[in-house]
Amino acid sequence: MIGQTLSLAGLQKRYGEALAVRELTLDIAAGEFVSLLGPSGSGKTTALTMIAGFEAPSAGRIAIGGRDVTLLAPNHRNIGMVFQKYALFPHLTIRQNIAFPLRMRGRMQKTAIARRVEEMLELVQLSGYAERYPNQLSGGQQQRVAVARALAFEPPVLLMDEPLGALDKKLREAMQFEIKQLQERLGATVVYVTHDQDEALTMSDRVAIMSDGRLMQFGTPTELYRQPNTEFVADFIGRMNFLDGDCLDCTAEHTVVRFSERTVLKLRSAANDGTRKYAAGTALRVAIRPERMRLAKRGDGGADALPGVVDAAVFVGSTYIFLVRLADRPEASLQVQVAADGVVPFQRDDAVDIVLDGAAAHVFPVTERCVA
Amino acid sequence: MTRSLTPLSSSPSFRRSSSARFYSPTASLALVTPLIAALLAGFLYPVARLIALSFSGGTLSHYRRVFTEPLHLDVLFGTIEVAFVVTVASLLLGFPVAYLMARLSKGLAMAVAACVFIPLWTSVLVRSYAWVVLLQRNGIINGLLIDTGVTEGPLKLIYTEGAVILAMTHVLMPFMILPIYSALRALPPDYVRAARNLGAGPIRAFVAVTLPLSLPGVFAGSVMCFVLALGFYITPALVGGPGSMLMATLIGQQTTVLLDWPFAAALSTVLLAVTLLFVLLFRRMLSLSKGLNSVY
Numbered sequence: 001m002i003g004q005t006l007s008l009a010g011l012q013k014r015y016g017e018a019l020a021v022r023e024l025t026l027d028i029a030a031g032e033f034v035s036l037l038g039p040s041g042s043g044k045t046t047a048l049t050m051i052a053g054f055e056a057p058s059a060g061r062i063a064i065g066g067r068d069v070t071l072l073a074p075n076h077r078n079i080g081m082v083f084q085k086y087a088l089f090p091h092l093t094i095r096q097n098i099a100f101p102l103r104m105r106g107r108m109q110k111t112a113i114a115r116r117v118e119e120m121l122e123l124v125q126l127s128g129y130a131e132r133y134p135n136q137l138s139g140g141q142q143q144r145v146a147v148a149r150a151l152a153f154e155p156p157v158l159l160m161d162e163p164l165g166a167l168d169k170k171l172r173e174a175m176q177f178e179i180k181q182l183q184e185r186l187g188a189t190v191v192y193v194t195h196d197q198d199e200a201l202t203m204s205d206r207v208a209i210m211s212d213g214r215l216m217q218f219g220t221p222t223e224l225y226r227q228p229n230t231e232f233v234a235d236f237i238g239r240m241n242f243l244d245g246d247c248l249d250c251t252a253e254h255t256v257v258r259f260s261e262r263t264v265l266k267l268r269s270a271a272n273d274g275t276r277k278y279a280a281g282t283a284l285r286v287a288i289r290p291e292r293m294r295l296a297k298r299g300d301g302g303a304d305a306l307p308g309v310v311d312a313a314v315f316v317g318s319t320y321i322f323l324v325r326l327a328d329r330p331e332a333s334l335q336v337q338v339a340a341d342g343v344v345p346f347q348r349d350d351a352v353d354i355v356l357d358g359a360a361a362h363v364f365p366v367t368e369r370c371v372a
Numbered sequence: 373m374t375r376s377l378t379p380l381s382s383s384p385s386f387r388r389s390s391s392a393r394f395y396s397p398t399a400s401l402a403l404v405t406p407l408i409a410a411l412l413a414g415f416l417y418p419v420a421r422l423i424a425l426s427f428s429g430g431t432l433s434h435y436r437r438v439f440t441e442p443l444h445l446d447v448l449f450g451t452i453e454v455a456f457v458v459t460v461a462s463l464l465l466g467f468p469v470a471y472l473m474a475r476l477s478k479g480l481a482m483a484v485a486a487c488v489f490i491p492l493w494t495s496v497l498v499r500s501y502a503w504v505v506l507l508q509r510n511g512i513i514n515g516l517l518i519d520t521g522v523t524e525g526p527l528k529l530i531y532t533e534g535a536v537i538l539a540m541t542h543v544l545m546p547f548m549i550l551p552i553y554s555a556l557r558a559l560p561p562d563y564v565r566a567a568r569n570l571g572a573g574p575i576r577a578f579v580a581v582t583l584p585l586s587l588p589g590v591f592a593g594s595v596m597c598f599v600l601a602l603g604f605y606i607t608p609a610l611v612g613g614p615g616s617m618l619m620a621t622l623i624g625q626q627t628t629v630l631l632d633w634p635f636a637a638a639l640s641t642v643l644l645a646v647t648l649l650f651v652l653l654f655r656r657m658l659s660l661s662k663g664l665n666s667v668y
Binding site for chain 1: 560562563565566567568569570571572573576577580581584585
């Protein structure tokens with residue numbers, strides 16, 4: 001199967017006054033695995049619904065392999081889809097379910113259809129289940145049948161709407177792996193909707209993060225993790241500490257932030273992507289990941305360290321998470337992740353210095369004042 | 373899903389029913405006792421008496437009369453035929469209404485539901501007399517036909533089998549619409565979407581997915597309609613003539629005019645047996661479609 005490109009240009013969906021999707025533009029390469037990731041109500045499922053053709057966009061265009069399909073009926077789009085609850089036809093056997101798209105197309109001989117169904121069942125390792133009904137299968141098996149049915153007619157694009165949401169954690173992880181393997185083997189272009197960031201990060205070539213109908217950032221999992229371009233993305237992906245301060249001196253090379261009377265920090269990273277400069281006095285929010293900080297005894301942290309007091313130490317297997325309160329801003333608490341190798345380095349109420357990897361910090365302008 | 377309105381297919385779910393977990397056997401028994409007592413006293417006992425009455429004199433002579441006199445057999449087969457035609461007509465006319473109701477937005481669906489329910493809440497007598505007014509010799513329909521020049525004189529509309537079928541279909545339609553509506557309503561929209569996505573046009577998606585999945589509702593509605601039609605009394609008595617007599621009317625005549633109670637009891641027993649036979653037949657048909665049974 002050869003995947004094809006999928007491009008969304010200025011896609012918009014309006015329900016009365018509300019915009020469920022606003023100006024969504026995405027160019028997805030052939031054979032690429034792209035996730036639409038966002039909290040519920042962010043418009044990701046609406047976007048998928050428009051790609052599948054169940055709802056017409058209020059504005060914008062959808063093209064598959066360069067062909068405009070914006071106004072095409074869903075049955076003429078030739079898009080595979082795995083539904084959230086699988087939507088396997090309960091009155092048809094597994095064989096009839098998988099044969100359904102082939103019969104609808106009416107171009108295949110009966111024997112060819114039978115052969116293809118066997119191939120698909122083999123592909124998802126369910127040979128021997130052909131004569132059962134969907135409700136006689138477990139959740140994971142039904143999920144695989146749904147994938148087999150969606151792939152049976154070799155669609156150039158496969159849509160998946162939270163297909164693993166109904167499965168338990170163990171099975172979900174196994175299925176993630178299976179789906180990813182299958183996708184790579186077949187070279188299918190996949191658009192995968194999920195609200196589970198781990199799922200999106202592990203499976204996708206690129207992830208589109210959506211919030212409130214808007215595309216926030218579109219990039220590889222590494223880019224999103226290392227270079228979030230908005231506070232929303234920084235907060236949404238992985239664990240993140242936020243600390244509010246004022247800009248003292250912000251240039252393309254460095255950012256000097258004052259957190260309190262006594263604590264001024266010079267960060268080697270520029271505000272945001274380096275293109276935005278902030279005037280002195282601008283309220284800034286510094287974001288830094290727990291694993292990009294370390295703890296030292298009070299006084300050993302060097303000049304660019306934040307004095308703090310350990311509030312709690314949590315053992316999470318391979319690492320410790322320390323909750324550290326800033327010495328002169330007790331309302332601000334940071335999570336610091338430290339590799340666990342033997343003894344607990346610090347106890348509750350220990351005075352420490354928090355040493356930041358200045359290059360790993362992200363600086364955003366503050367929109368509303370609150371301490372995370 | 374549609375269990376509550378498809379009594380014929382409901383027995384397995386009863387056993388699985390979660391309420392069994394909340395009530396102890398004693399409490400359950402205490403709760404159903406009044407109903408069972410009422411059924412015993414008000415239904416089973418009279419039916420038993422009726423059946424006993426039909427064998428009065430210790431002979432099968434009443435039954436012999438039912439099955440040997442052509443008039444009675446004609447009425448019996450005529451009744452089955454009318455019930456069948458009424459059921460098919462209700463299905464053909466009711467399915468689109470149920471489908472529309474299931475697809476409309478809440479407000480509009482309520483409006484259509486009101487149109488279905490209000491006749492149901494109106495007395496059968498009133499509805500039947502309405503048909504008399506419409507169909508009689510110098511009634512509304514005949515007046516209209518003459519005024520527009522379609523016919524010269526008044527047509528014989530009332531007291532015909534056609535009138536009986538028309539009025540009964542109207543009266544029984546809600547019993548067809550509601551189970552189908554409930555089955556269609558319970559159908560997740562994803563099924564039709566999946567069918568469309570997999571290459572089916574709107575009509576093929578309907579035939580391949582919506583229709584088969586609504587069949588439990590269709591069966592439930594058909595059985596309800598058919599069984600009710602078999603024993604219908606008021607409507608055929610009012611709009612039907614001597615040539616279109618149904619079983620219930622015949623039985624009524626035997627009890628009130630001819631006062632031949634044992635023979636009426638024999639006729640009733642035959643009607644009861646025929647009704648039960650058809651219910652079993654429908655059940656069998658439903659359980660034969662294995663895939664359909666696995667739906668709910």
